[in-house]
Amino acid sequence: MTTWEAEPEVETLAGQARAAADAVWSKRAARRVRSLVEQRSIEVVHAHNLFPSLSPIVLRAAHSAGAAVVVTLHNYRYLCLPGTLIRQGRPCDVCVGHVPWRGVVHRCYRDSLAGSATIATSLTLHRSLSSFDAVDRFAAVSGFIRETYERTGFAPGRVVVKPNFAPPVPVRDGPGEGFVYLGRLTPEKGVDTLLDAWRGAGDLAAHLGVLTIVGGGPQEDELRAMAPPGVRFLGDVPAEQVPGLIRAARAVMIPSRWEEAAVPRVALEAYASGVAVISSDRGALPEGVIDDETGMLVPADDAAGWREAAAAMSVGATGERLGRGALALWRERYGPEAGLEALEALYLEATTRS
Template structure:
């Protein structure tokens, strides 16, 4: 099969699970004998742009005509079987879909977040779940400056969502949701359910698994509010005040809260901040963990670090909402805490470290779950199935949904998160 991958790479200065997924899928396909090429832009290149080009960039976020022309010419010249679209912000734009239509090549799109229904893609505002724009116009996002705390920065995303809604829904043969939780939100927003398939991300064999009880608890990811970093610090302080849990907390990653984390960890024996780890260091750190901690306050669409822990035979403590509810078997492969509740998180961290035998049972159960649902073999089979469905035109998507204003407004902002988490 001949596949063209379309992706706007996120900045290399901060870890990107999405970049990792794109690269791993391309490598998986090539290893299986398929021809994979890439049409990409890099956010790293923005820094080298001239001032006029930078000033014009927001105007191209909703629609970049030069990208449409360039991609259409390439598709006509090389005729791939399918185009696989990932991120198009900020340098590609949904014009890539018009290029696919121009050349008559079917498009598949992986939805890594919620940008189809929420301008910043997080379904969160002011540290709380928010679905005010889901199924409605994105004006609330502009009013609140939901992207980077800026109304001006949010406008291009809101405009793109509004003017390109129909193009996405009619121009993509198969949408690949990375969790059932994500698909549920998108269906409620009015996206065509027949085109929304659930295809979990896979994780390569790590090459190393946990031996023994583990040495530390591990947070591995972006140091940002939405990832629950402040929540984790508060829970750890509660545990430390009560005598600790007998193992240190290791935090690895970088992001906007790096200085705050560095200052918090300084001079402590029970916390170690390791900075940004490379791939080998990440695999080693996970395999030496008592548990991996994923306390996100936003409803994660997937949770790559959870599956990486499973692959290494390590349990997870995660927030009980979003995709984590389907990834983590509460009491079986890990523990779920009440989202945003530091006391609940502290309790789960205490429980996961208190019983080494039960902890190792959870790790073994997680490894079996990985082999059955998240291994490269499973990932390849499901990916190729979706490509074949798109090529054959078997989407079953039905009619394009009516414009906003002729459909329901979707869930309210105060829609409660899913229940089912542990104490």
């Protein structure tokens, strides 16, 4: 394995200027990539994140040196400056299919005018120069994100779906107790809907059990203040504690109100544990959460619907049945073996350049 430090020094004005230039057209990254391809006879260059240090010029460099080029579409980065299609906690697609000047006005990239202008310049320049034509295959992490890109005319016929995967972990024994949310505490994540569901539980409260909120973020203080009885906050926890928290729960909750680009990793980790998922029906979530097979789908902001789903999951053997379905889907689609098979097929497609 060969590594090099691509991130420039940005503490000084000179470093900031260099970082901005690299985000638009990084000559040193292009030289390094071309050199590696030629010296090592590399057949496939697989890029995951081009900004801010590499820039799309490395795609042109890899292609011109003779390598097949693959780019994973983890998010909406090439359509939206922050890559989320969210602004101020609400869905936003005003830049999709257009020059992203509105994203500059709203400082959408890291809340920085200069940073937003830099990424917008890079995207606009490389679209005009057809730099993305150097990519043989784009690997979308979901069918939803593939459709979103193709709807804008982005790389028609070159986007394939390559889902994420999760490693094996010990499988839950028994039905579990209570419910758990794991993730950032921001408005688009919809955690306030869960709190409203528990607040209105009434006689169902004993059946629902404790709702555990794991994670931190800008909305944490607000959510703690509005939390009803039966909800506990753990804040950020060490990564090694996460599998145990998932395994102890009856189900994992994903109440997102934004268009999730992929089936979240926490859902795949739950499936590997034999734990069902209750999720909203936004974005890519319905691709991985199969209603009444691996979990339940609920409209994002429907607190009563979330309460009813949690109650249904708590009755009889429903949670265990859906957990078995979740584990079966993990083995079929989201385990390491399936991930490796999909990656090998992706590289074969890229190298044949069909």
